[in-house]
Amino acid sequence: MPHLxxxxxxLSAALAVLACExxxxxxxxxxxxxFGFTTPTDVGNPGDTGFANENDGRSGKRGGRYHALNAKxxxxxxxxxxxxVGIAAFGAYNAARNVPDLFDVNRAAFDGLSFEIMYRxxxxxxxxxxxxxxxxxxxxxxxxxxxxxTSNALNVAxxxxxxxxxxxxxLFWAGNVMWTPQRAEDPNDRSRWLSSxxxxxxxxxxxxxxxxxxxxxxxxxxxxxxxxxPTREVGRAIYLGPTLLWKITxxxxxxxxxQPQVVGRSTVKPGLRLDLDxxxxxxxxxxxxxxxx
Numbered sequence: 001m002p003h004l005x006x007x008x009x010x011l012s013a014a015l016a017v018l019a020c021e022x023x024x025x026x027x028x029x030x031x032x033x034x035f036g037f038t039t040p041t042d043v044g045n046p047g048d049t050g051f052a053n054e055n056d057g058r059s060g061k062r063g064g065r066y067h068a069l070n071a072k073x074x075x076x077x078x079x080x081x082x083x084x085v086g087i088a089a090f091g092a093y094n095a096a097r098n099v100p101d102l103f104d105v106n107r108a109a110f111d112g113l114s115f116e117i118m119y120r121x122x123x124x125x126x127x128x129x130x131x132x133x134x135x136x137x138x139x140x141x142x143x144x145x146x147x148x149x150t151s152n153a154l155n156v157a158x159x160x161x162x163x164x165x166x167x168x169x170x171l172f173w174a175g176n177v178m179w180t181p182q183r184a185e186d187p188n189d190r191s192r193w194l195s196s197x198x199x200x201x202x203x204x205x206x207x208x209x210x211x212x213x214x215x216x217x218x219x220x221x222x223x224x225x226x227x228x229x230p231t232r233e234v235g236r237a238i239y240l241g242p243t244l245l246w247k248i249t250x251x252x253x254x255x256x257x258x259q260p261q262v263v264g265r266s267t268v269k270p271g272l273r274l275d276l277d278x279x280x281x282x283x284x285x286x287x288x289x290x291x292x293x
Contacts, residue, residue: 025126026124026125026126027124027129027165027168027169028042028124028165029041029042029131029163029164029165029172029174030042030172030208030214031044032214032245032247032253032255032289033245033253033255033287033289034172034206034214034216034243034245034255035163035172035174035204035205035206035216035218035243036204036216036218036241036243036255036256036257036259036285037056037176037202037204037218037220037257037259037285038174038175038176038202038203038204038218038220039159039161039174039176040161040163040174041120041131041132041133041161041162041163041174042120042131043078043082043083043084043118043119043120043133044078044084045078046078046079046080046081047078048077048078048291049075049076049077049078049291049292050075050076050077050289050290050291050292051073051074051075051076051289051290051292052072052073052074052076052287052288052289052290053071053072053073053074053287053288054071054072054074054285054287055069055070055071055072055285055286055287056069056070056071056072056283056284056285057069057070057283057284057285057286058279058280058282058283058284059280059281059282059284060276060280060281060282061096061099061100061102061276061280061281062099062100062276062277063098063099063100064096064097064098064099064100064102065095065096065097065098065099066095066096066097066099066102066280067093067094067095067096068092068093068094068095068145068146068148068280069092069093070090070091070092070111070145071090071091071092071093072088072089072090073088073089073090073091074086074087074088074116075087075088076116082119082120082121082123083117083118083119083120084117084118084119085115085116085117085118086115086116086118087113087114087115087116088113088114088115088116089110089112089113090110090111090112090113090114090139090141091108091109091110091111092108092109092110092111092142092143092145092148093107093108094106094107094143094147094148095148096147096148101277102146102147103147103149105147105148105149107148109142109143109150110142111141111142111143112139112140112141112142112143112153113139113140114137114138114139114140115137115138116135116136116137117135117136117137118133118134118135118159119133119134119135120132120133121133121134124165129164129165130162130163130164131162131163131164132160132161132162133160133161133162134158134159134160134161135157135158135159135161136156136157136158136159137156137157137159138154138155138156139154139155139156139157140152140153140154141153141154141155141184144184144187146278147187149187149188150187150190151184151185151186151187151190152184152185152190153182153183153184153185154182154183154184155180155181155182155183155184156180156181157178157179157180158178158179158180159176159177159178160176160177160178161174161175161176162174162175162176163175166205169208170207170208171205171206171207171208172205172206172207172208173203173204173205173206174203174204174206175201175202175203175204176200176201176202177200177201178198178199178200178201179197179198179199179200179230180197180198180199180200181195181196181197181228181229182195182196182197182198182228183195183228184196194226195226195227195228196224196225196226196227196228197224197225197227197228197229197230198222198223198224198225199221199222199223199225199230200220200221200222200223201220201221202218202219202220202221203218203219203220204216204217204218204219204243205217205218206243206245211247212246212247212248213244213245213246213247214243214244214245215242215243215244216242216243216244217240217241217242217243218240218241218242218243218257218259219238219239219240220238220239220240220259221236221237221238222236222237222238222239222279223235223236224236224278224279233267234266234267234268234278235264235265235266235267235268235275235277235278235279236264236265236275237261237263237264237265237274237275237278237279238261238262238263238264239259239260239261239262239282239283240259240260240262241257241258241259241260242257242258243255243256243257244256244257250291251290251291252288252289252290252291253288253289254286254287254288254289255285255286255287255289256284256285256286256287257284257285258282258284259282259283259284260281260282261274261275261276261279261280261281261282261283264276264279266278
């Protein structure tokens with residue numbers, strides 16, 4: 001008669017194999033950035049390491065010429081099942097000329113550091129098509145994003161990610177919610193510290209047109225507040241545009257999107273159709289991600 005420990009080990013192994021087979025049958029959302037700005041829930045497999053160069057651009061104010069680019073250089077690692085961590089350095093480029101209420105500026109500068117930790121809270125299963133993940137990213141910044149002037153800032157981005165397989169291997173949806181409270185020096189008087197916060201809500205669809213190309217569309221709501229909690233809104237904007245992901249190789253992927261502001265409102269000029277006091281006419285992203293050996 002077999003010993004009970006031997007039977008128990010055999011039973012555990014059989015259950016593990018069945019669980020792996022069941023998970024393999026569950027359709028999943030690809031782990032690449034197929035949704036533009038919107039982040040999927042995938043954290044990779046334990047031991048995975050990757051590098052990403054993320055370039056977020058903004059252009060257009062109410063008058064004059066305005067361009068800004070924020071570059072993020074991030075090294076990420078999946079430390080355990082459902083857990084991912086990343087460290088990042090930032091650069092900023094700002095160019096403004098004859099823009100109302102802004103100084104003329106043309107400069108590139110180092111823009112601080114961040115650390116991010118992400119946890120996948122809910123995995124997809126045979127009975128649950130959704131996956132959920134949460135993340136937190138504390139950041140030190142050196143450059144105010146709008147005027148491009150020196151301004152030390154401390155903020156923390158609290159993030160919620162969700163995605164779902166709409167049509168297996170073809171159509172996918174994802175949504176993000178992000179709240180970022182901040183304390184920062186007033187760029188016009190650095191002896192003063194100001195409180196603010198931003199709120200982001202996004203929704204995106206992506207369609208696989210070939211094994212290496214995804215196209216889609218994304219809508220994002222951005223709100224700016226003069227309080228740490230999102231209670232005193234001073235401006236909001238909605239951006240809408242197409243998205244593209246190209247898997248150059250099995251280890252290299254390129255993601256891009258261009259999104260004009262379609263509607264907005266500023267408390268400074270509430271009668272106008274767009275908010276160009278707190279936001280820009282258009283925003284775009286170009287991101288290159290590389291899986292490291």
